[in-house]
Amino acid sequence: MKIGIPKALIYYKYFPFAKAFLEELGQEVITSQDTQAKIAEEALEIAEADFCIPLKMFYGHLADLKNKDIDKILIPRIISVERNAYTCPKLLGLPDLARSADIESLPEIIEIEINQYKGKWKYFESIFEFGRKFTKSNLRIAKAYVKGAMALRKYHGDLRKGKIGNLNLHPDNPELDIGIVSHSYNVLDEYISMDILKKLKKKNVDIKIPEMVDHKEIKKQTKTLGKKLFWSFEEEILGAGLYWARNNLVDGLIYVIAFPCGPDSFIQTIIEYEVSQLKNLSIPIMPFVIDEHSSPVGQDTSIEAFTDMLKKRKQVMNQ
Amino acid sequence: MKFTHPSMGNITYLTHTLIESWGLADDFVPPAPYSEKSLKDGIAVSPEWACLPLKATIGNFIEMINKGVKKLIMFGGRGPCRFGYYALVQDIILKREGHKVEIVVLEPPSALGIGTGWLKKVTGLWQFFKPIKRLTGLNRYQLVRSILKCWPKAVAFDEMEREVLKVRCYEIEKGSTNKAWEKARKLLKEMPLEKIKEAREEAFKLIAEVPKDFSKPVLRIGFIGEFFILLEPFFNFDIENWLSLHGVSVERGVYITDWLNQNRKDPISGLNRKQCLKMAQPELSFSGGESLQDISHTKHYAERGFDGVIHLFPFTCMPDTIAKCILPGISRKYGIPILHLIIDEQTARAGVQTRLEAFLDLARKKKEVREKCMVS
Numbered sequence: 001m002k003i004g005i006p007k008a009l010i011y012y013k014y015f016p017f018a019k020a021f022l023e024e025l026g027q028e029v030i031t032s033q034d035t036q037a038k039i040a041e042e043a044l045e046i047a048e049a050d051f052c053i054p055l056k057m058f059y060g061h062l063a064d065l066k067n068k069d070i071d072k073i074l075i076p077r078i079i080s081v082e083r084n085a086y087t088c089p090k091l092l093g094l095p096d097l098a099r100s101a102d103i104e105s106l107p108e109i110i111e112i113e114i115n116q117y118k119g120k121w122k123y124f125e126s127i128f129e130f131g132r133k134f135t136k137s138n139l140r141i142a143k144a145y146v147k148g149a150m151a152l153r154k155y156h157g158d159l160r161k162g163k164i165g166n167l168n169l170h171p172d173n174p175e176l177d178i179g180i181v182s183h184s185y186n187v188l189d190e191y192i193s194m195d196i197l198k199k200l201k202k203k204n205v206d207i208k209i210p211e212m213v214d215h216k217e218i219k220k221q222t223k224t225l226g227k228k229l230f231w232s233f234e235e236e237i238l239g240a241g242l243y244w245a246r247n248n249l250v251d252g253l254i255y256v257i258a259f260p261c262g263p264d265s266f267i268q269t270i271i272e273y274e275v276s277q278l279k280n281l282s283i284p285i286m287p288f289v290i291d292e293h294s295s296p297v298g299q300d301t302s303i304e305a306f307t308d309m310l311k312k313r314k315q316v317m318n319q
Numbered sequence: 320m321k322f323t324h325p326s327m328g329n330i331t332y333l334t335h336t337l338i339e340s341w342g343l344a345d346d347f348v349p350p351a352p353y354s355e356k357s358l359k360d361g362i363a364v365s366p367e368w369a370c371l372p373l374k375a376t377i378g379n380f381i382e383m384i385n386k387g388v389k390k391l392i393m394f395g396g397r398g399p400c401r402f403g404y405y406a407l408v409q410d411i412i413l414k415r416e417g418h419k420v421e422i423v424v425l426e427p428p429s430a431l432g433i434g435t436g437w438l439k440k441v442t443g444l445w446q447f448f449k450p451i452k453r454l455t456g457l458n459r460y461q462l463v464r465s466i467l468k469c470w471p472k473a474v475a476f477d478e479m480e481r482e483v484l485k486v487r488c489y490e491i492e493k494g495s496t497n498k499a500w501e502k503a504r505k506l507l508k509e510m511p512l513e514k515i516k517e518a519r520e521e522a523f524k525l526i527a528e529v530p531k532d533f534s535k536p537v538l539r540i541g542f543i544g545e546f547f548i549l550l551e552p553f554f555n556f557d558i559e560n561w562l563s564l565h566g567v568s569v570e571r572g573v574y575i576t577d578w579l580n581q582n583r584k585d586p587i588s589g590l591n592r593k594q595c596l597k598m599a600q601p602e603l604s605f606s607g608g609e610s611l612q613d614i615s616h617t618k619h620y621a622e623r624g625f626d627g628v629i630h631l632f633p634f635t636c637m638p639d640t641i642a643k644c645i646l647p648g649i650s651r652k653y654g655i656p657i658l659h660l661i662i663d664e665q666t667a668r669a670g671v672q673t674r675l676e677a678f679l680d681l682a683r684k685k686k687e688v689r690e691k692c693m694v695s
Contacts, residue, residue, distance in 0.1 A: 050640045050661070079605060084430075086399040086607070089637040093606045093645075100602065100645045113604075118435055227407045227424075230398035260368040260635040266404050269366050273411045 006061035174206035397430035541620035608638025621653035
């Protein structure tokens with residue numbers, strides 16, 4: 001069977017797993033093309049006006065898959081990836097949103113529910129239930145799971161080293177260290193982020209992304225807040241930002257927020273406050289809001305101004 | 320130390336009784352009703368696209384702090400809707416603005432329990448009472464007793480509200496039901512807890528005695544949407560009253576007692592959480608906030624022959640935006656018109672009223688056509 005996977009949202013977190021898992025079970029995996037103007041145009045016609053830009057682009061990718069020769073579309077329902085926490089509310093209902101979308105003759109949508117809220121048992125049950133759509137052999141499914149987990153580990157390992165495709169986020173003699181506090185589906189998508197990673201690289205910046213921070217370190221940082229965070233992906237980016245700021249590992253932070261991301265609107269307040277309370281000199285944070293009307297030129301200006309300011313600040317502090 | 324909680328619809332009637340039974344009536348300051356000024360103050364310090372309830376409650380808190388309140392009681396949550404983070408963000412914002420106050424957070428038992436199943440429920444309940452113990456000085460047994468005693472009163476308030484929404488449109492003299500309702504609420508509020516049954520009967524009698532004309536043609540409209548906006552008349556432009564004046568019998572999908580006890584056998588809105596989860600399938604399998612209730616109540620209203628549904632929610636509310644995406648399909652499938660009203664701080668009353676008038680015209684015409692078809 002040919003299974004289509006939209007190149008949006010959780011693609012940037014878990015695609016290598018899905019690809020290896022399905023290919024091991026003898027399926028062919030086809031993705032939509034990279035986000036670009038044509039996909040954005042279709043997306044804006046279909047999606048609700050109030051959705052954040054990555055979710056809008058998701059609709060565009062669905063429409064793109066319609067044009068490809070595929071049998072089914074896989075849209076996972078990622079409810080929870082750890083105990084007592086959820087992912088984003090929009091991701092909980094993603095397959096339902098896709099099915100109710102106004103796209104003609106969309107291939108059948110199959111889903112797998114990932115829910116670790118009450119522990120890993122249900123999660124493994126879902127994996128095997130999903131695998132049984134393609135094979136009757138539990139052994140084959142287990143093998144496919146292992147292959148998927150190894151592929152995902154390699155992908156996360158590459159991200160930790162700063163390797164994204166051909167792009168290396170660690171230049172040899174960087175002038176600045178900047179941490180990008182943002183979700184992977186914002187920052188790793190060139191169109192949505194307006195190529196922020198390449199632009200910062202051109203400015204000779206050593207870029208840090210939340211995927212580079214160890215999970216234990218993230219938990220250590222977020223434990224200092226008054227409440228256990230119940231959004232796993234938000235906890236990752238918040239924990240990473242706090243880790244960099246509190247350990248003086250960066251000269252500045254850029255917080256890329258998609259308008260009107262619900263969770264991010266709250267996390268922004270939290271991180272700005274926590275960073276402002278640092279005992280040493282506090283780290284500058286530049287919030288950068290993206291939506292479908294954002295101008296790449298505007299972003300260039302902001303990045304230039306921010307990096308210039310950080311360089312000047314570094315000079316003054318070194319004197 | 321003076322304390323209060325955020326204002327929301329009729330909630331003060333319910334909390335007043337409970338706080339009195341704890342002997343803290345002297346320290347309690349009833350929350351001020353919302354106003355343009357308090358909303359403006361809240362907007363000035365809140366994140367730009369936070370949901371309206373956060374901005375409103377922060378403005379409300381600032382107004383109460385200026386009146387000398389030092390402790391603020393707030394409910395917590397376990398997600399996935401943003402409500403669970405309100406207390407944390409409110410605390411940060413008030414600290415940042417230089418207000419030295421304490422926010423006492425009442426996290427729900429489901430967020431506090433350890434382990435799974437019954438262990439989680441029991442440990443959760445045990446932890447739930449910790450902040451209330453500290454505030455009141457009473458032990459858990461006394462607290463549970465007081466809540467169980469006040470519960471019938473809270474339910475009576477909600478049942479009365481349901482009745483008023485249903486029959487107010489039939490009144491002959493405009494405003495007579497509201498006057499009777501005010502009397503009935505006062506009666507219930509002041510009656511001691513031991514006489515709650517009699518009080519309830521008397522209160523219902525007051526509403527039933529209002530002269531009504533049941534032969535009036537009315538529309539039956541269901542209300543769904545986000546909890547705070549549905550319950551707080553300042554933010555929904557007193558829409559339920561307006562609809563009653565325009566010949567609409569209203570049924571609402573959320574009530575405070577339903578929200579506090581989500582799996583009750585006799586929910587005031589007609590469906591408890593388990594039933595909602597079942598009824599929302601297959602269009603919506605899982606979501607947070609009120610989205611499951613939105614979908615299931617819409618289907619429920621459609622099956623009972625309602626003439627329309629109004630969906631009210633604040634701008635950027637995540638679960639309700641998902642419901643908004645899915646509801647048009649349900650509207651087409653079940654043949655029930657749905658009006659979506661997104662409320663934020665810039666929504667104007669006139670605009671909302673225009674849209675409501677247009678919607679009611681549409682619903683009336685549709686009803687006429689449907690009745691003609693049935694007759695022929």
